[in-house]
Amino acid sequence: RDTIRSIQDYPGLRCIFGAETAIIWFRIPYISVGIFSGWKTKHQDFAQYGSDIISAQVSILPRPHVAFFLADAQAIKDVTNARHRFTKPVENMGVLSFYGENVVVTEHDEWKRHRKVTAPAFTERNMRLVWDVTTKSFEELCEVVWNGLNEIAVDNIADITVNMMILVIGNAAFGQEMSWVDRNTLPAGHAIKLKDAMSVVARDILMKAIFPEWVLTHVPISRVRRFYTASNELKLYMEEMIQSRRSGESLGGNDLITCLLKANDDGVSKGAAHLSDSEVMGNIFAFLVAGAIPNFTTAHSLAFALILLALHQDEQRALYQHIKSVLPDGRVPSYDDMSQLTYSLAVFLESLRMFAPVSMIPKQAEEDSVLTMQTPDGELRTVFCPAGSRVMIHVAGLHYNPRYWPDPYAFKPARFLDKEWPRDALLAFSTGPRGCIGRRFAETEAVAAITYLVSRFRIEIKDEPQYKGESEAERRERLLKGKISLTFGPAQAPLVFKRRTGCD
Ligand code: HEM
Numbered sequence: 070r071d072t073i074r075s076i077q078d079y080p081g082l083r084c085i086f087g088a089e090t091a092i093i094w095f096r097i098p099y100i101s102v103g104i105f106s107g108w109k110t111k112h113q114d115f116a117q118y119g120s121d122i123i124s125a126q127v128s129i130l131p132r133p134h135v136a137f138f139l140a141d142a143q144a145i146k147d148v149t150n151a152r153h154r155f156t157k158p159v160e161n162m163g164v165l166s167f168y169g170e171n172v173v174v175t176e177h178d179e180w181k182r183h184r185k186v187t188a189p190a191f192t193e194r195n196m197r198l199v200w201d202v203t204t205k206s207f208e209e210l211c212e213v214v215w216n217g218l219n220e221i222a223v224d225n226i227a228d229i230t231v232n233m234m235i236l237v238i239g240n241a242a243f244g245q246e247m248s249w250v251d252r253n254t255l256p257a258g259h260a261i262k263l264k265d266a267m268s269v270v271a272r273d274i275l276m277k278a279i280f281p282e283w284v285l286t287h288v289p290i291s292r293v294r295r296f297y298t299a300s301n302e303l304k305l306y307m308e309e310m311i312q313s314r315r316s317g318e319s320l321g322g323n324d325l326i327t328c329l330l331k332a333n334d335d336g337v338s339k340g341a342a343h344l345s346d347s348e349v350m351g352n353i354f355a356f357l358v359a360g361a362i363p364n365f366t367t368a369h370s371l372a373f374a375l376i377l378l379a380l381h382q383d384e385q386r387a388l389y390q391h392i393k394s395v396l397p398d399g400r401v402p403s404y405d406d407m408s409q410l411t412y413s414l415a416v417f418l419e420s421l422r423m424f425a426p427v428s429m430i431p432k433q434a435e436e437d438s439v440l441t442m443q444t445p446d447g448e449l450r451t452v453f454c455p456a457g458s459r460v461m462i463h464v465a466g467l468h469y470n471p472r473y474w475p476d477p478y479a480f481k482p483a484r485f486l487d488k489e490w491p492r493d494a495l496l497a498f499s500t501g502p503r504g505c506i507g508r509r510f511a512e513t514e515a516v517a518a519i520t521y522l523v524s525r526f527r528i529e530i531k532d533e534p535q536y537k538g539e540s541e542a543e544r545r546e547r548l549l550k551g552k553i554s555l556t557f558g559p560a561q562a563p564l565v566f567k568r569r570t571g572c573d
Contacts, residue, residue: 169351
Protein backbone atom coordinates (compact mmCIF):
# COMPACT_ATOMS: atom_id res chain seq x y z
CA ARG A 70 0.00 0.00 0.00
CA ASP A 71 2.89 2.33 0.84
CA THR A 72 4.55 1.84 -2.50
CA ILE A 73 1.28 2.38 -4.35
CA ARG A 74 0.69 5.56 -2.34
CA SER A 75 4.19 6.82 -3.16
CA ILE A 76 3.21 6.97 -6.85
CA GLN A 77 -0.36 8.18 -6.24
CA ASP A 78 -1.65 4.84 -7.54
CA TYR A 79 -0.30 5.56 -11.00
CA PRO A 80 -1.89 2.93 -13.32
CA GLY A 81 -0.10 -0.26 -14.17
CA LEU A 82 0.67 -3.83 -13.11
CA ARG A 83 0.38 -5.03 -9.53
CA CYS A 84 2.43 -8.16 -8.83
CA ILE A 85 4.12 -10.14 -6.10
CA PHE A 86 7.38 -10.79 -7.98
CA GLY A 87 9.23 -8.05 -9.87
CA ALA A 88 10.67 -7.96 -13.36
CA GLU A 89 14.13 -8.77 -12.05
CA THR A 90 13.34 -11.78 -9.96
CA ALA A 91 14.96 -14.91 -11.33
CA ILE A 92 12.21 -17.11 -9.83
CA ILE A 93 9.49 -16.58 -12.43
CA TRP A 94 10.67 -15.20 -15.74
CA PHE A 95 7.27 -14.92 -17.40
CA ARG A 96 4.10 -12.94 -16.82
CA ILE A 97 1.54 -14.48 -14.52
CA PRO A 98 -1.18 -11.91 -13.80
CA TYR A 99 -0.93 -10.53 -10.24
CA ILE A 100 1.89 -12.97 -9.47
CA SER A 101 4.85 -12.10 -11.68
CA VAL A 102 5.80 -9.22 -13.99
CA GLY A 103 8.28 -11.48 -15.83
CA ILE A 104 11.67 -10.24 -16.99
CA PHE A 105 11.12 -11.88 -20.36
CA SER A 106 7.45 -10.96 -20.74
CA GLY A 107 8.32 -7.99 -22.98
CA TRP A 108 9.03 -10.25 -25.95
CA LYS A 109 5.48 -11.54 -25.74
CA THR A 110 3.48 -8.54 -24.61
CA LYS A 111 5.31 -5.98 -26.80
CA HIS A 112 3.22 -2.77 -26.71
CA GLN A 113 0.06 -4.42 -25.33
CA ASP A 114 0.40 -3.34 -21.67
CA PHE A 115 0.86 0.27 -22.76
CA ALA A 116 -2.11 0.10 -25.10
CA GLN A 117 -4.22 -1.43 -22.33
CA TYR A 118 -3.46 1.43 -19.90
CA GLY A 119 -3.57 4.08 -22.66
CA SER A 120 -0.14 5.43 -21.71
CA ASP A 121 3.47 4.93 -22.84
CA ILE A 122 4.66 4.97 -19.25
CA ILE A 123 3.07 2.49 -16.89
CA SER A 124 3.96 1.45 -13.36
CA ALA A 125 4.58 -1.98 -11.91
CA GLN A 126 4.15 -2.20 -8.19
CA VAL A 127 5.91 -5.18 -6.69
CA SER A 128 5.16 -6.40 -3.20
CA ILE A 129 7.83 -9.01 -2.47
CA LEU A 130 10.81 -9.71 -4.70
CA PRO A 131 13.52 -8.57 -5.18
CA ARG A 132 12.06 -6.13 -2.56
CA PRO A 133 8.84 -4.13 -2.27
CA HIS A 134 9.32 -1.42 -4.86
CA VAL A 135 7.93 0.52 -7.77
CA ALA A 136 9.10 0.09 -11.33
CA PHE A 137 8.16 2.19 -14.32
CA PHE A 138 8.03 0.70 -17.80
CA LEU A 139 8.85 3.19 -20.54
CA ALA A 140 7.84 2.99 -24.21
CA ASP A 141 7.95 6.73 -24.89
CA ALA A 142 11.00 7.76 -26.95
CA GLN A 143 11.47 11.20 -25.40
CA ALA A 144 11.15 9.94 -21.81
CA ILE A 145 13.67 7.19 -22.60
CA LYS A 146 16.07 9.71 -24.11
CA ASP A 147 15.80 11.88 -20.99
CA VAL A 148 16.54 8.88 -18.75
CA THR A 149 19.48 7.51 -20.76
CA ASN A 150 21.08 10.96 -21.02
CA ALA A 151 20.79 11.67 -17.27
CA ARG A 152 23.53 9.19 -16.29
CA HIS A 153 23.85 10.44 -12.69
CA ARG A 154 20.12 10.55 -11.94
CA PHE A 155 19.34 7.20 -13.57
CA THR A 156 22.17 4.76 -12.95
CA LYS A 157 22.73 1.22 -14.15
CA PRO A 158 21.92 -1.25 -11.34
CA VAL A 159 25.18 -3.20 -11.46
CA GLU A 160 24.89 -4.93 -8.07
CA ASN A 161 23.71 -8.24 -9.56
CA MET A 162 26.26 -8.34 -12.35
CA GLY A 163 29.16 -9.85 -10.39
CA VAL A 164 29.12 -12.87 -12.68
CA LEU A 165 30.53 -10.70 -15.44
CA SER A 166 33.49 -9.51 -13.39
CA PHE A 167 35.11 -12.80 -12.45
CA TYR A 168 38.19 -12.08 -14.55
CA GLY A 169 38.32 -8.46 -13.40
CA GLU A 170 36.28 -5.25 -13.18
CA ASN A 171 35.14 -3.95 -16.56
CA VAL A 172 33.03 -1.44 -18.44
CA VAL A 173 29.85 -3.55 -18.23
CA VAL A 174 29.72 -3.96 -14.44
CA THR A 175 30.99 -0.60 -13.14
CA GLU A 176 29.22 2.71 -12.51
CA HIS A 177 30.05 6.38 -11.83
CA ASP A 178 33.73 7.47 -12.05
CA GLU A 179 34.97 3.87 -12.26
CA TRP A 180 32.79 3.24 -15.31
CA LYS A 181 33.96 6.52 -16.87
CA ARG A 182 37.59 5.41 -16.59
CA HIS A 183 36.82 1.99 -18.13
CA ARG A 184 34.79 3.49 -20.96
CA LYS A 185 37.47 6.10 -21.72
CA VAL A 186 40.07 3.40 -22.28
CA THR A 187 37.90 0.75 -23.92
CA ALA A 188 35.90 2.86 -26.42
CA PRO A 189 38.96 3.82 -28.55
CA ALA A 190 39.75 0.09 -29.01
CA PHE A 191 36.89 -0.07 -31.55
CA THR A 192 38.92 1.62 -34.28
CA GLU A 193 38.11 1.96 -37.97
CA ARG A 194 40.87 -0.55 -38.69
CA ASN A 195 39.27 -3.00 -36.29
CA MET A 196 35.95 -2.65 -38.15
CA ARG A 197 37.75 -3.35 -41.43
CA LEU A 198 39.16 -6.48 -39.84
CA VAL A 199 35.65 -7.50 -38.65
CA TRP A 200 34.38 -7.13 -42.20
CA ASP A 201 37.24 -9.09 -43.79
CA VAL A 202 37.03 -11.89 -41.25
CA THR A 203 33.25 -12.18 -41.68
CA THR A 204 33.34 -12.42 -45.49
CA LYS A 205 36.32 -14.76 -45.41
CA SER A 206 34.57 -17.07 -42.95
CA PHE A 207 31.42 -17.13 -45.09
CA GLU A 208 33.48 -17.88 -48.18
CA GLU A 209 35.04 -20.81 -46.37
CA LEU A 210 31.64 -22.01 -45.16
CA CYS A 211 30.08 -21.83 -48.63
CA GLU A 212 32.95 -23.15 -50.71
CA VAL A 213 34.78 -25.55 -48.39
CA VAL A 214 32.36 -26.72 -45.71
CA TRP A 215 29.35 -26.77 -48.05
CA ASN A 216 31.69 -28.06 -50.71
CA GLY A 217 30.41 -25.74 -53.45
CA LEU A 218 27.02 -27.55 -53.40
CA ASN A 219 24.11 -25.82 -55.13
CA GLU A 220 21.57 -26.55 -52.44
CA ILE A 221 22.26 -26.82 -48.73
CA ALA A 222 19.67 -27.52 -46.05
CA VAL A 223 20.42 -26.28 -42.54
CA ASP A 224 18.40 -27.71 -39.64
CA ASN A 225 18.74 -24.69 -37.42
CA ILE A 226 20.10 -21.45 -38.80
CA ALA A 227 21.13 -20.20 -35.34
CA ASP A 228 23.74 -23.00 -35.13
CA ILE A 229 25.45 -21.51 -38.17
CA THR A 230 25.26 -17.88 -37.05
CA VAL A 231 26.45 -18.64 -33.49
CA ASN A 232 29.45 -20.60 -34.81
CA MET A 233 30.19 -17.80 -37.24
CA MET A 234 30.21 -15.18 -34.50
CA ILE A 235 32.63 -17.23 -32.41
CA LEU A 236 35.00 -17.29 -35.41
CA VAL A 237 34.61 -13.55 -35.96
CA ILE A 238 35.20 -12.67 -32.32
CA GLY A 239 38.18 -15.09 -32.16
CA ASN A 240 39.81 -13.39 -35.14
CA ALA A 241 38.74 -9.77 -34.75
CA ALA A 242 38.80 -9.49 -30.96
CA PHE A 243 41.42 -12.07 -29.94
CA GLY A 244 43.53 -11.80 -33.10
CA GLN A 245 43.65 -15.61 -33.32
CA GLU A 246 43.39 -17.48 -36.62
CA MET A 247 40.17 -19.46 -36.40
CA SER A 248 38.22 -21.11 -39.15
CA TRP A 249 35.43 -23.62 -39.82
CA VAL A 250 37.91 -26.33 -40.66
CA ASP A 251 39.95 -26.48 -37.52
CA ARG A 252 43.57 -26.90 -38.57
CA ASN A 253 45.07 -25.76 -35.29
CA THR A 254 46.62 -28.31 -32.99
CA LEU A 255 46.16 -28.12 -29.25
CA PRO A 256 48.77 -25.65 -27.95
CA ALA A 257 51.21 -26.96 -25.34
CA GLY A 258 50.02 -26.54 -21.77
CA HIS A 259 46.32 -26.47 -22.70
CA ALA A 260 43.59 -29.01 -22.15
CA ILE A 261 41.18 -27.66 -24.78
CA LYS A 262 41.34 -25.40 -27.83
CA LEU A 263 40.55 -21.68 -27.54
CA LYS A 264 37.52 -21.95 -29.84
CA ASP A 265 36.01 -24.66 -27.63
CA ALA A 266 36.80 -22.76 -24.44
CA MET A 267 35.02 -19.69 -25.86
CA SER A 268 31.92 -21.62 -26.92
CA VAL A 269 31.57 -23.46 -23.62
CA VAL A 270 32.09 -20.38 -21.42
CA ALA A 271 29.77 -18.32 -23.61
CA ARG A 272 27.04 -20.97 -23.46
CA ASP A 273 27.24 -21.74 -19.74
CA ILE A 274 28.34 -18.46 -18.17
CA LEU A 275 25.22 -18.44 -15.97
CA MET A 276 26.66 -21.42 -14.05
CA LYS A 277 29.08 -18.96 -12.54
CA ALA A 278 26.13 -16.97 -11.19
CA ILE A 279 24.10 -19.96 -10.04
CA PHE A 280 26.66 -22.26 -8.43
CA PRO A 281 29.10 -21.50 -5.61
CA GLU A 282 32.79 -22.10 -6.40
CA TRP A 283 32.89 -25.48 -4.57
CA VAL A 284 30.18 -26.86 -6.85
CA LEU A 285 32.14 -25.83 -9.92
CA THR A 286 35.34 -27.28 -8.49
CA HIS A 287 34.03 -30.58 -7.16
CA VAL A 288 30.67 -31.69 -8.51
CA PRO A 289 31.17 -34.61 -10.95
CA ILE A 290 28.57 -33.53 -13.54
CA SER A 291 30.19 -33.50 -16.96
CA ARG A 292 28.67 -30.20 -18.14
CA VAL A 293 29.78 -28.47 -14.93
CA ARG A 294 33.28 -29.99 -15.19
CA ARG A 295 33.53 -28.92 -18.79
CA PHE A 296 32.54 -25.36 -17.91
CA TYR A 297 35.07 -25.24 -15.06
CA THR A 298 37.90 -26.43 -17.31
CA ALA A 299 36.87 -24.10 -20.12
CA SER A 300 36.74 -20.99 -17.88
CA ASN A 301 40.22 -21.72 -16.48
CA GLU A 302 41.54 -22.38 -19.96
CA LEU A 303 40.04 -19.16 -21.32
CA LYS A 304 41.74 -17.21 -18.55
CA LEU A 305 45.06 -18.86 -19.39
CA TYR A 306 44.63 -18.09 -23.10
CA MET A 307 43.82 -14.46 -22.35
CA GLU A 308 46.88 -14.11 -20.10
CA GLU A 309 49.06 -15.56 -22.86
CA MET A 310 47.58 -13.19 -25.44
CA ILE A 311 48.23 -10.16 -23.27
CA GLN A 312 51.73 -11.44 -22.54
CA SER A 313 52.54 -11.96 -26.21
CA ARG A 314 51.45 -8.42 -27.06
CA ARG A 315 53.30 -6.97 -24.08
CA SER A 316 56.48 -8.67 -25.25
CA GLY A 317 55.96 -7.04 -28.66
CA GLU A 318 55.22 -10.31 -30.50
CA SER A 319 52.06 -9.16 -32.25
CA LEU A 320 51.52 -5.45 -31.73
CA GLY A 321 50.96 -4.86 -35.44
CA GLY A 322 47.44 -6.34 -35.32
CA ASN A 323 44.13 -4.52 -35.40
CA ASP A 324 42.28 -6.91 -33.11
CA LEU A 325 40.46 -5.54 -30.05
CA ILE A 326 43.04 -6.78 -27.53
CA THR A 327 45.91 -5.09 -29.33
CA CYS A 328 43.89 -1.88 -29.76
CA LEU A 329 42.86 -1.93 -26.09
CA LEU A 330 46.45 -2.42 -24.91
CA LYS A 331 47.66 0.38 -27.18
CA ALA A 332 44.94 2.74 -25.88
CA ASN A 333 45.85 1.78 -22.30
CA ASP A 334 49.59 2.25 -22.81
CA ASP A 335 48.79 5.64 -24.28
CA GLY A 336 46.88 6.53 -21.11
CA VAL A 337 49.78 5.33 -18.94
CA SER A 338 52.41 7.32 -20.84
CA LYS A 339 50.31 10.51 -20.77
CA GLY A 340 49.41 10.06 -17.11
CA ALA A 341 45.73 9.94 -18.21
CA ALA A 342 42.96 7.38 -17.47
CA HIS A 343 44.23 3.80 -17.70
CA LEU A 344 43.46 0.31 -16.42
CA SER A 345 45.31 -2.17 -14.20
CA ASP A 346 46.31 -5.57 -15.63
CA SER A 347 43.34 -7.29 -14.01
CA GLU A 348 40.99 -4.62 -15.40
CA VAL A 349 42.45 -5.13 -18.87
CA MET A 350 41.61 -8.84 -18.48
CA GLY A 351 38.14 -7.97 -17.20
CA ASN A 352 37.43 -5.80 -20.22
CA ILE A 353 38.73 -8.31 -22.71
CA PHE A 354 36.40 -10.76 -21.04
CA ALA A 355 33.59 -8.19 -21.27
CA PHE A 356 34.15 -7.90 -25.02
CA LEU A 357 34.17 -11.64 -25.39
CA VAL A 358 32.17 -13.55 -22.89
CA ALA A 359 30.06 -10.70 -21.63
CA GLY A 360 30.96 -10.51 -25.27
CA ALA A 361 29.28 -13.88 -25.34
CA ILE A 362 26.08 -12.05 -24.65
CA PRO A 363 26.75 -9.48 -27.38
CA ASN A 364 28.03 -12.16 -29.64
CA PHE A 365 25.02 -14.33 -29.15
CA THR A 366 22.89 -11.25 -29.62
CA THR A 367 24.55 -10.54 -32.96
CA ALA A 368 24.26 -14.19 -33.97
CA HIS A 369 20.62 -14.43 -32.97
CA SER A 370 19.70 -11.13 -34.63
CA LEU A 371 21.37 -12.28 -37.81
CA ALA A 372 19.51 -15.59 -37.64
CA PHE A 373 16.18 -13.74 -37.31
CA ALA A 374 17.12 -11.54 -40.28
CA LEU A 375 17.74 -14.61 -42.47
CA ILE A 376 14.48 -16.25 -41.36
CA LEU A 377 12.54 -13.07 -42.11
CA LEU A 378 14.13 -12.86 -45.56
CA ALA A 379 13.19 -16.49 -46.21
CA LEU A 380 9.61 -15.77 -45.17
CA HIS A 381 9.44 -12.59 -47.27
CA GLN A 382 10.71 -13.47 -50.73
CA ASP A 383 9.63 -10.05 -52.09
CA GLU A 384 11.91 -8.32 -49.58
CA GLN A 385 14.72 -10.74 -50.37
CA ARG A 386 14.38 -9.98 -54.08
CA ALA A 387 14.47 -6.21 -53.41
CA LEU A 388 17.57 -6.69 -51.24
CA TYR A 389 19.27 -8.82 -53.90
CA GLN A 390 18.56 -6.20 -56.58
CA HIS A 391 20.02 -3.53 -54.35
CA ILE A 392 23.16 -5.57 -53.66
CA LYS A 393 23.52 -6.15 -57.42
CA SER A 394 23.28 -2.41 -58.06
CA VAL A 395 26.17 -1.84 -55.63
CA LEU A 396 28.22 -4.86 -56.76
CA PRO A 397 27.26 -5.41 -60.43
CA ASP A 398 30.30 -7.62 -61.10
CA GLY A 399 29.37 -10.01 -58.27
CA ARG A 400 32.70 -9.58 -56.48
CA VAL A 401 33.06 -10.25 -52.75
CA PRO A 402 31.88 -7.07 -50.96
CA SER A 403 34.56 -5.02 -49.22
CA TYR A 404 34.42 -2.75 -46.17
CA ASP A 405 34.55 0.27 -48.50
CA ASP A 406 31.19 -0.84 -49.96
CA MET A 407 29.48 -0.84 -46.56
CA SER A 408 28.22 2.76 -46.68
CA GLN A 409 26.36 1.93 -49.92
CA LEU A 410 24.86 -1.34 -48.67
CA THR A 411 21.99 0.50 -47.05
CA TYR A 412 19.39 -2.19 -47.74
CA SER A 413 21.44 -4.86 -45.95
CA LEU A 414 21.73 -2.58 -42.90
CA ALA A 415 18.00 -1.80 -43.12
CA VAL A 416 17.20 -5.54 -43.03
CA PHE A 417 19.37 -5.98 -39.94
CA LEU A 418 17.86 -2.96 -38.14
CA GLU A 419 14.32 -4.09 -38.96
CA SER A 420 15.06 -7.55 -37.52
CA LEU A 421 16.50 -5.90 -34.41
CA ARG A 422 13.38 -3.78 -34.13
CA MET A 423 11.13 -6.83 -34.33
CA PHE A 424 13.33 -9.19 -32.29
CA ALA A 425 15.53 -7.08 -30.03
CA PRO A 426 17.74 -9.51 -28.12
CA VAL A 427 17.67 -7.32 -25.00
CA SER A 428 14.02 -6.53 -24.29
CA MET A 429 14.37 -4.51 -21.08
CA ILE A 430 17.19 -2.24 -19.97
CA PRO A 431 17.04 -1.48 -16.23
CA LYS A 432 17.94 1.85 -14.61
CA GLN A 433 17.72 3.02 -11.02
CA ALA A 434 16.29 6.45 -10.04
CA GLU A 435 18.86 7.98 -7.65
CA GLU A 436 16.65 10.93 -6.69
CA ASP A 437 13.03 12.04 -6.99
CA SER A 438 12.44 12.84 -10.65
CA VAL A 439 9.73 13.68 -13.12
CA LEU A 440 9.33 11.75 -16.37
CA THR A 441 7.75 13.58 -19.28
CA MET A 442 5.87 11.73 -22.01
CA GLN A 443 3.38 12.32 -24.78
CA THR A 444 -0.24 11.21 -24.42
CA PRO A 445 -2.02 9.47 -27.34
CA ASP A 446 -3.55 12.93 -28.09
CA GLY A 447 -0.10 14.44 -28.49
CA GLU A 448 -0.15 16.36 -25.20
CA LEU A 449 2.73 16.33 -22.72
CA ARG A 450 2.12 14.66 -19.37
CA THR A 451 4.46 14.32 -16.37
CA VAL A 452 4.84 11.27 -14.13
CA PHE A 453 6.38 11.47 -10.66
CA CYS A 454 9.16 8.91 -10.19
CA PRO A 455 10.33 8.61 -6.56
CA ALA A 456 13.99 7.98 -5.67
CA GLY A 457 14.72 4.24 -5.52
CA SER A 458 12.29 3.29 -8.30
CA ARG A 459 13.42 0.96 -11.04
CA VAL A 460 12.99 2.49 -14.47
CA MET A 461 12.79 -0.19 -17.13
CA ILE A 462 13.35 0.82 -20.73
CA HIS A 463 10.82 -1.45 -22.38
CA VAL A 464 12.58 -2.04 -25.69
CA ALA A 465 9.92 -4.32 -27.15
CA GLY A 466 7.15 -1.88 -26.12
CA LEU A 467 8.98 0.97 -27.84
CA HIS A 468 9.75 -1.09 -30.94
CA TYR A 469 6.10 -2.03 -31.39
CA ASN A 470 4.74 1.39 -30.48
CA PRO A 471 2.55 2.37 -33.49
CA ARG A 472 3.24 6.06 -32.75
CA TYR A 473 6.77 5.55 -34.12
CA TRP A 474 6.40 2.40 -36.23
CA PRO A 475 3.18 2.20 -38.26
CA ASP A 476 2.05 -1.40 -38.84
CA PRO A 477 4.63 -2.58 -36.27
CA TYR A 478 4.12 -6.34 -36.80
CA ALA A 479 5.03 -6.11 -40.50
CA PHE A 480 8.59 -6.74 -41.72
CA LYS A 481 9.41 -3.56 -43.67
CA PRO A 482 13.14 -2.86 -43.93
CA ALA A 483 12.35 0.18 -46.11
CA ARG A 484 11.44 2.08 -42.92
CA PHE A 485 15.15 2.44 -42.34
CA LEU A 486 15.87 3.74 -45.84
CA ASP A 487 13.95 6.91 -45.07
CA LYS A 488 16.52 9.51 -43.89
CA GLU A 489 14.01 10.67 -41.27
CA TRP A 490 13.48 7.30 -39.55
CA PRO A 491 12.79 7.74 -35.81
CA ARG A 492 16.26 7.11 -34.40
CA ASP A 493 15.20 7.67 -30.78
CA ALA A 494 12.65 4.85 -31.12
CA LEU A 495 15.21 2.12 -31.89
CA LEU A 496 16.78 1.07 -28.62
CA ALA A 497 18.21 -2.36 -29.42
CA PHE A 498 21.69 -1.03 -28.60
CA SER A 499 20.44 1.29 -25.86
CA THR A 500 21.56 4.92 -26.22
CA GLY A 501 23.23 7.81 -24.41
CA PRO A 502 26.57 7.57 -22.60
CA ARG A 503 25.96 3.88 -21.68
CA GLY A 504 24.87 2.86 -25.15
CA CYS A 505 26.41 -0.27 -26.67
CA ILE A 506 30.13 0.10 -27.30
CA GLY A 507 30.05 -2.69 -29.88
CA ARG A 508 27.22 -1.38 -32.07
CA ARG A 509 29.42 -0.64 -35.07
CA PHE A 510 31.15 -4.01 -34.59
CA ALA A 511 27.78 -5.82 -34.70
CA GLU A 512 26.46 -3.81 -37.66
CA THR A 513 29.64 -4.41 -39.65
CA GLU A 514 29.46 -8.14 -39.01
CA ALA A 515 25.78 -8.30 -39.90
CA VAL A 516 25.94 -6.22 -43.10
CA ALA A 517 28.90 -8.26 -44.34
CA ALA A 518 27.10 -11.53 -43.55
CA ILE A 519 23.71 -10.60 -45.04
CA THR A 520 25.30 -9.13 -48.17
CA TYR A 521 27.57 -12.10 -48.76
CA LEU A 522 24.86 -14.71 -48.26
CA VAL A 523 22.09 -13.02 -50.24
CA SER A 524 24.44 -12.17 -53.12
CA ARG A 525 25.22 -15.86 -53.53
CA PHE A 526 22.15 -17.75 -52.34
CA ARG A 527 18.38 -17.59 -52.42
CA ILE A 528 17.28 -18.38 -48.89
CA GLU A 529 14.08 -20.38 -48.45
CA ILE A 530 12.25 -22.20 -45.68
CA LYS A 531 12.97 -25.91 -45.67
CA ASP A 532 9.87 -27.96 -46.57
CA GLU A 533 9.26 -30.62 -43.95
CA PRO A 534 6.55 -33.27 -44.42
CA GLN A 535 5.28 -32.98 -40.85
CA TYR A 536 4.29 -29.35 -41.48
CA LYS A 537 2.51 -29.95 -44.76
CA GLY A 538 -0.80 -28.14 -44.74
CA GLU A 539 0.06 -25.51 -42.17
CA SER A 540 -1.17 -22.01 -42.97
CA GLU A 541 1.15 -19.05 -43.74
CA ALA A 542 0.41 -17.61 -40.30
CA GLU A 543 1.18 -20.91 -38.52
CA ARG A 544 4.41 -21.26 -40.44
CA ARG A 545 5.49 -17.75 -39.58
CA GLU A 546 4.68 -18.30 -35.92
CA ARG A 547 6.62 -21.60 -35.82
CA LEU A 548 9.74 -20.19 -37.46
CA LEU A 549 9.84 -16.93 -35.57
CA LYS A 550 9.18 -18.54 -32.22
CA GLY A 551 11.81 -17.42 -29.74
CA LYS A 552 13.80 -19.34 -27.19
CA ILE A 553 15.41 -17.75 -24.18
CA SER A 554 18.87 -18.81 -23.13
CA LEU A 555 21.47 -16.16 -22.46
CA THR A 556 19.55 -13.82 -24.74
CA PHE A 557 16.54 -14.20 -26.96
CA GLY A 558 17.07 -16.27 -30.11
CA PRO A 559 15.13 -18.34 -32.65
CA ALA A 560 14.00 -21.71 -31.29
CA GLN A 561 14.43 -23.92 -34.37
CA ALA A 562 14.39 -22.61 -37.91
CA PRO A 563 15.39 -24.92 -40.77
CA LEU A 564 16.39 -23.04 -43.94
CA VAL A 565 17.58 -23.99 -47.42
CA PHE A 566 20.31 -22.08 -49.26
CA LYS A 567 19.96 -22.30 -53.07
CA ARG A 568 22.94 -21.06 -55.04
CA ARG A 569 22.05 -18.26 -57.44
CA THR A 570 22.69 -19.00 -61.08
CA GLY A 571 23.20 -15.46 -62.29
CA CYS A 572 19.81 -14.99 -63.97
CA ASP A 573 17.79 -14.76 -60.72
C1 HEM B 1 23.20 -7.14 -32.11
C2 HEM B 1 24.21 -7.05 -31.28
C3 HEM B 1 24.22 -6.28 -29.97
C4 HEM B 1 23.16 -5.79 -29.24
C5 HEM B 1 21.66 -5.90 -29.55
C6 HEM B 1 23.73 -5.14 -28.08
C7 HEM B 1 22.98 -4.50 -27.10
C8 HEM B 1 23.52 -3.81 -26.02
C9 HEM B 1 22.75 -3.09 -25.03
C10 HEM B 1 21.20 -3.00 -25.02
C11 HEM B 1 23.61 -2.53 -24.15
C12 HEM B 1 23.25 -1.69 -22.92
C13 HEM B 1 23.06 -2.61 -21.73
C14 HEM B 1 22.71 -1.86 -20.45
O1 HEM B 1 22.88 -0.65 -20.34
O2 HEM B 1 22.27 -2.54 -19.52
C15 HEM B 1 24.96 -2.91 -24.55
C16 HEM B 1 26.11 -2.55 -23.90
C17 HEM B 1 27.37 -3.04 -24.22
N1 HEM B 1 27.70 -3.79 -25.33
FE1 HEM B 1 26.44 -4.40 -26.79
N2 HEM B 1 25.10 -5.24 -28.11
C18 HEM B 1 25.44 -5.92 -29.26
C19 HEM B 1 26.74 -6.23 -29.70
C20 HEM B 1 27.90 -5.97 -28.99
C21 HEM B 1 29.22 -6.39 -29.38
C22 HEM B 1 29.56 -7.14 -30.67
C23 HEM B 1 30.09 -5.99 -28.38
C24 HEM B 1 31.59 -6.14 -28.26
C25 HEM B 1 32.39 -6.71 -29.10
C26 HEM B 1 29.29 -5.32 -27.36
C27 HEM B 1 29.79 -4.80 -26.18
C28 HEM B 1 29.05 -4.08 -25.26
C29 HEM B 1 29.62 -3.49 -24.05
C30 HEM B 1 31.09 -3.58 -23.60
C31 HEM B 1 28.57 -2.82 -23.40
C32 HEM B 1 28.63 -2.03 -22.08
C33 HEM B 1 28.83 -0.54 -22.39
C34 HEM B 1 28.79 0.35 -21.16
O3 HEM B 1 28.13 0.01 -20.17
O4 HEM B 1 29.40 1.43 -21.20
N3 HEM B 1 27.96 -5.33 -27.78
N4 HEM B 1 24.87 -3.68 -25.71
